[in-house]
Amino acid sequence: MKEEVISVTPDTLGNKIAEMKKNGYRFVTMSCVELDSDTVDILYHFDKNLELAHFRLTIPKNEAAPSISPVYFAAFLVENEIQDQFGIRFDGLAIDYNRTLYLEEEVQRAPYCRITVSNVEGSEGD
Amino acid sequence: MARTIIPFGPQHPVFPEPLHLKLVLEDEIVKEAVPALGYVHRGLEMLADIRDYHQMIQICERVCGICSTIHAQCYCQGIEELMGIEVPARAKFLRVIWAEIHRVQSHLLWLGLFADAFGFESLFMQCWKIRERVMDINEATGGNRVNVSVNIIGGVKRDLAPDMTRWILSELDLVEQEVKRLEKVLLHDYTVKKRTVGKGVLTKDQALELGAVGPTLRGSGVAQDIRQLGYAAYGDLSYTPVVAKDGDAYSRNRVRFLETYQAIALVREAISKLPPGEISVKVKGKPEGEIVSRVEQPRGELMYYIKGNGKKNLDRLRIRTPTFANIPPLLSMLPGIELADVPVIVLSIDPCISCTER
Amino acid sequence: MDTIKTFIRKSRIKSPWLLHFDCGSCNGCDIEVLACLTPVYDIERFGIINVGNPKHADLLLVTGTVNHRNKKVLGNLAEQMPEPKIVVALGSCGLSGGVFREAYNVIGGVDKIIPVDVYVPGCPPKPEAIIDGVVTGLAKFAQKKGDTS
Ligand code: SF4
Numbered sequence: 001m002k003e004e005v006i007s008v009t010p011d012t013l014g015n016k017i018a019e020m021k022k023n024g025y026r027f028v029t030m031s032c033v034e035l036d037s038d039t040v041d042i043l044y045h046f047d048k049n050l051e052l053a054h055f056r057l058t059i060p061k062n063e064a065a066p067s068i069s070p071v072y073f074a075a076f077l078v079e080n081e082i083q084d085q086f087g088i089r090f091d092g093l094a095i096d097y098n099r100t101l102y103l104e105e106e107v108q109r110a111p112y113c114r115i116t117v118s119n120v121e122g123s124e125g126d
Numbered sequence: 127m128a129r130t131i132i133p134f135g136p137q138h139p140v141f142p143e144p145l146h147l148k149l150v151l152e153d154e155i156v157k158e159a160v161p162a163l164g165y166v167h168r169g170l171e172m173l174a175d176i177r178d179y180h181q182m183i184q185i186c187e188r189v190c191g192i193c194s195t196i197h198a199q200c201y202c203q204g205i206e207e208l209m210g211i212e213v214p215a216r217a218k219f220l221r222v223i224w225a226e227i228h229r230v231q232s233h234l235l236w237l238g239l240f241a242d243a244f245g246f247e248s249l250f251m252q253c254w255k256i257r258e259r260v261m262d263i264n265e266a267t268g269g270n271r272v273n274v275s276v277n278i279i280g281g282v283k284r285d286l287a288p289d290m291t292r293w294i295l296s297e298l299d300l301v302e303q304e305v306k307r308l309e310k311v312l313l314h315d316y317t318v319k320k321r322t323v324g325k326g327v328l329t330k331d332q333a334l335e336l337g338a339v340g341p342t343l344r345g346s347g348v349a350q351d352i353r354q355l356g357y358a359a360y361g362d363l364s365y366t367p368v369v370a371k372d373g374d375a376y377s378r379n380r381v382r383f384l385e386t387y388q389a390i391a392l393v394r395e396a397i398s399k400l401p402p403g404e405i406s407v408k409v410k411g412k413p414e415g416e417i418v419s420r421v422e423q424p425r426g427e428l429m430y431y432i433k434g435n436g437k438k439n440l441d442r443l444r445i446r447t448p449t450f451a452n453i454p455p456l457l458s459m460l461p462g463i464e465l466a467d468v469p470v471i472v473l474s475i476d477p478c479i480s481c482t483e484r
Numbered sequence: 485m486d487t488i489k490t491f492i493r494k495s496r497i498k499s500p501w502l503l504h505f506d507c508g509s510c511n512g513c514d515i516e517v518l519a520c521l522t523p524v525y526d527i528e529r530f531g532i533i534n535v536g537n538p539k540h541a542d543l544l545l546v547t548g549t550v551n552h553r554n555k556k557v558l559g560n561l562a563e564q565m566p567e568p569k570i571v572v573a574l575g576s577c578g579l580s581g582g583v584f585r586e587a588y589n590v591i592g593g594v595d596k597i598i599p600v601d602v603y604v605p606g607c608p609p610k611p612e613a614i615i616d617g618v619v620t621g622l623a624k625f626a627q628k629k630g631d632t633s
Contacts, residue, residue, distance in 0.1 A: 001416050002207075027337045029446040031431040043431070045418065050355055052418060074337035074454040078446075085169075095160065102167040102483060102553075102589070143506050143514065144554065165554045166508040169589040176586050188583055191512025191608065235515060238522075254522035261519070272512040272608050480511045 005043070005054040010066055013057055017068045020046050025053065027072040032082045038062070040086060061088060069094035077101075129157065134468060143479040145472070151465060159460040161453060167483040171443050178438040179205060179413055180279060186430075189445060190481040191272045192232050193423045195224045197445075198277040203357060204419030204432045205279050209411055214404045217281035218359040222396045224268070224276055225358070225421075227294075229389040230301065231260040232424035233382045236476050237312060240379060243469040244321040249311060256304045259297050266290070281406025291397045298390050305386055312383055322376035326459040326471035329373055338455040339448045340426020341385065342475050345378035347371035352422040363395050375474040382424075382476070412436050423448055425476045447481035496542055497626045499531030502618070503541035503565070507558055507594065509548025512608040513575040517545055520618075525611040527618065538564040543621060545614075546600075547574045549581045550591045562598040568628035570621040572602045574614060579603050 008016055028045040035041055035058070042065060044055040059065055067090040069076040076094040080101040083090060090096075134147040144165035150158040173185050186201040187194040199221050206213060238253030261271045267286060268274030276282045286294070312318060328338065333346035343350055344367055351367040353360045368384045370377035413434030420429050426448030433442040452475040459471055506514050520527045521534055535541055538561045550558060562571065573594040576582030581592045594600050601624050604617035 001418060003418075021335075024334070026334055028427075028429060029444075029451070031442070031444040031446075033433055033442045033444075045429070045431075050350065050352070052420075054418075072335075072337070074335075074451065077450060077453060102164040102169075143511065144508075144557070165551075165557065166506070166548070167551060167553070167589050168508060168549060168584045169587045170584055173584070173587055185583060188510040188512070188607075191510045191515060194510075194512070251523050254519065255524060258519070258522075258524040270608075271610065272516065478511065480509065 001054060003052050003054060005056050008055045008057050010057065010059065010063075013055070013066055013068070014071075016055060017044070017071050020053070021071055024048060027074050028052070030075065030078045030082065032086050032088065034086065040088060042082070042088075044068070059088075061086070064089040064091045066090070067092040067094070128152075132465070143477070145477060145479050147460075147468075147472070149460070149465070149468065154464050154466070156460050156463055156465065156468065159457050161457070163479075163483055165483075166480045170484050171445060174440040174443040176439075179434070179440055182440065182443065183277060183279070184275065186445075187273050187275055189447065189484055190478055192235060192478060193228055193425070193428075193481075194273045195221075195228050195268075195276060196421055196423045196428065198275070199225060199358070200419050200421040200428050200430050201432075201443075202277045202279050203421065204417050204430050205413050205434075207419065208413045208415055208417045208432060208434060209279075209409070211280050211407060211409060213281050214407060215359070215401045216285075216403045217405045219396050219400050220282045220284075220286060220405065221277065222359045222363070223286070223294075223393055223400075224274060224282075226389040226392045226396070227260060227263055227267075228274070229424045230298075230386055230393075231257055231264065233386045233389070234260065234305075236382060236424075236473075237308070237379075237386075240470070240473050241312075241318075243473045244318070246318070249308070252308065256301055256308075259301050259304075263294055263297055267294070278406060280409045281404070283406065285405050286397075286400075291400070295394060295397060298393060302387065302390050305383075309383070313380060318379075319376065321467070321470055322379060322474075323372075323374060325375045325463060325467055326474055327372070327374045328455050328459055330371075332458060333373065333455060336455040336458060337451050338426075339451045340423065340476075341378050341381040342426065342452050342455060344369050345381045346373035352420050352427050355420070357421060359396060359399075362399065363392055365392065375470055378474045378476075385424075412438055413440065425449055425478060425481070426452065445484055447478070447484070449475070449478045449482045452477070453482065497622065499533070500542040500570075500622060500625060501533050501535045501540050502527075502543045502545060503535055503538055503561070504545045504547070505558060505561055507546055507548040507554045507578070508551050508590075509575060509577055513547035513577065516608045516611055516614060517547060517574065520611045520614050525615060527615055530615075530619065530622070532618065538562075539566065541565050542569060542625065543618065544569060544571045545574060545618070546571065546578050546594045549577045549584050549587075550594060550597055551589045552591065555591060555597050558594070558597050568625065570601045570625045570628070571598055572604060572617050572621050573600045574604045574617070575609055576605060576607045579605060582607060 025046040025048045031043045033041045042057045046053045079090045146162040148160045186197045234257040238250040241249035349367045370380045414436040429446040431444040435441045602621045
């Protein structure tokens with residue numbers, strides 16, 4: 001990417017996002033990319049005066065990611081989308097559709113993962 | 127006071143598309159709105175696994191039929207940047223011409239639907255009648271009324287001959303005249319104002335915080351438009367964003383209405399500056415790396431995230447469309463308004479559900 | 485009584501009411517359906533009126549691909565329409581799933597869910613083709629009327 005991508009961990013994410021909000025950045029979106037059978041990248045895109053800023057969070061699929069929707073409410077839609085499509089769970093979502101934003105309740109598979117780990121596990125585990 | 131939940135949609139006469147909102151009402155007043163999506167979800171980002179990166183252009187065009195050219199343009203610009211392809215100047219100008227013609231078409235479509243939402247049917251008919259001229263231009267130049275498939279990686283695949291550009295200009299003159307006649311009604315009519323002024327207010331701070339884009343953002347007084355980045359040929363054209371400051375349905379209406387003139391002016395300018403030369407370059411190699419590509423659609427900022435891995439199929443294609451970003455602002459506009467105003471407010475963000483869900 | 489029945493039967497053929505449902509189309513087909521209703525193409529000259537209530541409709545125009553969520557809505561709408569009814573599937577998507585047929589959430593064409601009487605191909609079909617499809621549907625409608633009465 002043209003702009004620098006800053007790596008974050010689940011622990012530092014919260015602070016970084018709060019900082020962005022304080023500096024008046026607009027939340028653009030998040031993108032989720034499957035890396036291999038058990039990790040994904042979640043990219044956070046922000047914009048201020050047409051300048052983009054990105055964060056990258058790499059997490060294992062079966063781990064829940066911290067939700068940023070309490071800070072940026074706008075993120076709730078895309079986080080729900082990622083829950084649907086990749087089976088990743090988000091902790092603390094403002095509005096949680098529980099994997100039924102796009103898909104019907106019966107769907108037990110994360111369609112955007114090429115190598116599917118059964119993601120019923122996530123819901124059974126907790 | 128007892129609360130009632132009213133389902134709004136998915137099949138509703140005001141919208142051509144299945145949008146579903148669950149409205150929590152107290153008396154006639156909306157207290158809360160929760161969107162229910164998924165009626166149009168196809169999962170087409172995943173088609174990148176099956177189709178190669180050239181074939182994906184056709185898929186991108188069909189994310190949304192109303193702004194098809196602009197989707198393809200965004201995708202092509204992203205891939206070109208990734209592969210380091212320099213597009214000929216003529217192609218850049220041609221892309222602007224088609225994109226702006228599309229914007230005129232889309233805004234007229236919206237103005238009509240908006241009029242229909244507050245029950246002004248003859249105005250709806252009038253807008254769509256004017257729009258047919260623009261559709262004729264689409265058909266004459268691109269071969270299809272809706273999916274004008276002109277963008278390819280490395281340029282465009284159709285050229286505009288001088289007599290064609292002359293005809294486009296004369297048609298657009300007529301369109302402009304006819305739109306001018308609507309100005310009195312759409313911007314100054316008592317009934318229109320009564321239904322739109324002060325309804326669904328989104329303040330400047332809210333707009334920025336909730337991530338509004340496009341006319342919804344500019345209607346709240348923020349002069350931000352991706353065209354200011356000067357992608358394609360916008361850097362060579364004179365362009366300043368249209369802004370209105372009140373943040374209500376009327377302001378958004380005003381922004382779109384004035385943008386229609388602006389788009390026509392941009393087409394004129396681009397045609398007058400159209401440089402001679404090639405319209406495309408040969409493409410070799412496969413895309414590799416990550417890129418974020420952004421353009422301004424009629425509804426706002428469109429973002430593509432593309433990740434290639436040196437194979438002919440992309441690793442990941444992610445599309446963030448403007449309506450997707452405008453739904454959280456919409457949810458904050460709805461509480462406090464009357465049920466009868468819901469269609470007007472919902473339409474004021476120019477929702478495009480097939481974009482949102484892909 | 486009989487005269488009223490004959491009257492209604494005749495008028496339904498002369499002035500069929502139309503319901504449009506978008507099942508997941510890219511909007512291309514929808515805006516062409518709407519364009520048919522507006523002055524340049526003006527489908528109302530065949531006595532056709534666009535309605536929002538399936539219980540009033542004789543003709544169902546369906547655009548777009550069927551997915552797992554909207555198939556219920558589609559089935560529901562078709563069920564609520566009074567007999568006899570005509571279903572017109574529009575666009576490559578409505579016919580077979582079109583460019584999206586391989587996408588994971590797409591079931592396929594409209595005929596996977598409800599019986600279709602007229603197929604109108606094109607991506608999107610031109611308004612002329614849509615009008616032609618609807619008028620072909622009307623002929624079938626008259627036939628069906630004859631069968632049921
Ligand atoms: S047939 Fe073409 S225009 Fe119609 S909904 Fe499908 S992709 Fe869109």
